[in-house]
Amino acid sequence: MKLLTHNLLSSHVPGLRPGAGFPLRIELGHPSELPPEPSPGYEADEEFLRRLHHVLLEVEVLEGSLQCPDSGRRFPISRGVPNLLLSEDEA
Amino acid sequence: MKKLKLKELESCLQQVDTFESPKLLLEQYPTRPHIAACMLYTIHNTFDDIENKTIADLGCGCGMLSIGSAMLGAGFCVGFDIDADALEIFNSNIEDFELTNVNMVQCDICSLSDSMSDTFDTVIMNPPFGTKHNKGIDMIFLKTALQMAKTAVYSLHKTSTRQHIQKKAAEWEVKMEVLAELRFDLPASYKFHKKKSVSIKPNITEKMLR
Numbered sequence: 001m002k003l004l005t006h007n008l009l010s011s012h013v014p015g016l017r018p019g020a021g022f023p024l025r026i027e028l029g030h031p032s033e034l035p036p037e038p039s040p041g042y043e044a045d046e047e048f049l050r051r052l053h054h055v056l057l058e059v060e061v062l063e064g065s066l067q068c069p070d071s072g073r074r075f076p077i078s079r080g081v082p083n084l085l086l087s088e089d090e091a
Numbered sequence: 092m093k094k095l096k097l098k099e100l101e102s103c104l105q106q107v108d109t110f111e112s113p114k115l116l117l118e119q120y121p122t123r124p125h126i127a128a129c130m131l132y133t134i135h136n137t138f139d140d141i142e143n144k145t146i147a148d149l150g151c152g153c154g155m156l157s158i159g160s161a162m163l164g165a166g167f168c169v170g171f172d173i174d175a176d177a178l179e180i181f182n183s184n185i186e187d188f189e190l191t192n193v194n195m196v197q198c199d200i201c202s203l204s205d206s207m208s209d210t211f212d213t214v215i216m217n218p219p220f221g222t223k224h225n226k227g228i229d230m231i232f233l234k235t236a237l238q239m240a241k242t243a244v245y246s247l248h249k250t251s252t253r254q255h256i257q258k259k260a261a262e263w264e265v266k267m268e269v270l271a272e273l274r275f276d277l278p279a280s281y282k283f284h285k286k287k288s289v290s291i292k293p294n295i296t297e298k299m300l301r
Contacts, residue, residue, distance in 0.1 A: 005169055005194040010206045021206070057167075057192075081178050084198040091202065 001061045001082050009082060011068035011075070013090065020070035027074070028064045095163060101128035103162055107184050109153045110177060117174055118219035122155040122247075126273055131159040133270060134215065134245050141165050144212035147239055149200050149232050154181035154193070156215050161190045169211070170195040201231050207239050214240040217247045230259060237265055245270075 011021030042048050066075040066082055075084050101124050109121035135141040142164035148157040151170030160168050170193070172178055178195050185193050218232035219225060229248060233256070236244040248256060250272060260267035 001196075002194055004167060005196065008169070008207055008210050009196065012202055012206070079179070079182060081175075081182065081195050081197055083175070084196060085173065086199075086202070 001077055001080055003056045003059065003061075006061070006066070006082070009066065009084065011066075011071065011073065012084065012086065013068055013071040013073050014086075016068070016070045021068055023069065024066035024075065025069055026061065026064060027067055028061060097128055097132045100132060100159060100162060101125055103188075104128055104155060104159055106187070107153060107155050107158055108180050108187070109155075110180065112176075114174065114176075116223050116225075118223055118225075119152060119174070119177065121153060122217045124155070126247075127155045127159050129271070129273075130245065130247070131156065131163055131215070134213070135163045138243065140213040140243050140245070141215075144242075145169075145210075147171065147211040147214045147216075147236070149214060149216040149236055149239075150218045151181060151195065151216075152177045154184050154195070156217060157181075157193055157195075158184060158188055158190065160215060161188070161193050166192065168193045171198055171200060173197065173199050200235055201228065203235055205238050209239070209241050211239050212242050214244040214246075216245070220249050220252075230256075233259070234263070237263060247273075 006024065006026060009022075009024055011024060013021065038048070038052075039045070042052075060080055061077055062080045064077045066077065067073070068075070073090075075082055077083070104124035104127050107121070107124070110119050113119035131141065141160050143166045146157070146160050146165045146168045148154070148160070148168060148170040151157055151172045152174075154170055157168040157170045170178075170181060172181070172195070175197060178197055181195055214236040216232065216236060218236075219228050221228045221230075229252065233244070233246060233248075236246065253269065257267060
């Protein structure tokens with residue numbers, strides 16, 4: 001799962017406040033290489049853009065989980081595939 | 092990007108591994124390489140909706156359409172399917188084809204709601220037809236696809252549903268065009284098929300937004 005794909009996904013746990021299912025928190029073994037917010041003027045910062053491109057398009061999360069920011073429910077990622085299916089009693 | 096000929100594309104797609112034990116209730120069958128190649132070739136050469144575009148494949152199964160799109164120069168493809176076994180085969184196909192711009196998500200298309208509005212340039216799909224206790228599923232896929240796509244949706248549907256789709260398209264204020272009518276050769280992939288091949292006549296329909 002690339003970061004670009006993660007950016008599209010949101011939580012569908014029933015009963016969330018509108019918009020509260022996004023963004024899903026990525027849980028990995030190691031910390032991210034990027035700062036949480038881009039600094040002003042990032043468009044001209046070649047080094048930052050290179051690292052951004054790398055993280056967005058070249059890094060694949062193989063194992064980990066995505067956490068719903070509202071309900072805390074975790075969606076597993078295994079072999080690079082995030083599983084957003086809810087169980088029968090959740091849906 | 093080297094210009095891939097139709098026959099070359101079809102040849103490549105014949106290498107795509109497909110379902111080992113197709114699940115009846117999910118209407119799993121692979122999109123035939125010939126159909127996939129013709130469909131994708133048209134989308135690419137006539138409409139230019141593949142090269143460098145972001146593409147979603149709803150009900151991707153083993154990834155025939157996504158892989159074909161990647162071969163025609165898609166920017167980024169994401170397949171969506173409910174079945175882990177199919178996605179596992181899709182994953183191994185991606186490795187075999189050495190593709191780096193294809194991802195997949197396991198989810199239920201019917202419960203996606205509108206959280207992914209306007210997220211992809213193009214949606215290309217061969218959705219379930221709704222023949223196995225899941226009537227109406229083809230329209231749910233279509234509606235979701237139209238929400239997700241910024242430019243166009245290309246989808247395969249049964250000829251018998253054409254009028255219904257035209258009606259819905261008008262209701263959803265979407266322009267719909269039938270691009271081709273195909274004979275769908277479905278060799279018996281489920282054990283109870285008595286005839287050697289069943290001909291359904293789906294058609295590729297294109298819906299342009301607004």
